[in-house]
Amino acid sequence: MIASRYDDVGGVVNAGSVMLVNGATGEKIGTALAGDKAEDQLGFSGVTALGNNNYVIASRYDDVGTDPVSDEGSIRQIDTTGKEVYLKVGTAEDDMANSFVRTTAVANFYIISLPRFNKGSLSDSGSVSVVTF
Secondary structure, rough: OOEEEOOOOOOOOOOEEEEEEEOOOEEEEEEEOOOOOOOOOOOOOOOEEOOOOEEEEEEEOOOOOOOOOOOOOEEEEEEEOOOEEEEEEOOOOOOOOEEEEEEOOHHHHHHEEEEOOOOOOHHHHOOEEEEEO
8 A cells, every 4th residue: 555645636735645556566556546635635644454455544634525614534445446435434523533444354344443433512522433445
């Protein structure tokens, strides 16, 4: 995986990009993913490889969709073809700040920890999710 959080893509400043490459040949696998708004910095919070060659991209500043919230962030699971198969989006600014993804000793699961996630009116109440892949 190659992540470049300050990559300017298609004229979008600091969109950020992540691409999967073959470790033996250096050939790109699938389509590179990129932020679609300035300062999305896709991959800012890290990229985690999963046991099935999928990977998870944590992006603190990603602005997803057309909602008026800025910097709500995202967690995206990407399969071996570059297709997004899971998406978790924050609901308020900085929801994904200090987020992290951890693989588990049990196959086919990973944990998402979001200490600053806002649940309804509870500011920074946090969230932990166990995701299967």
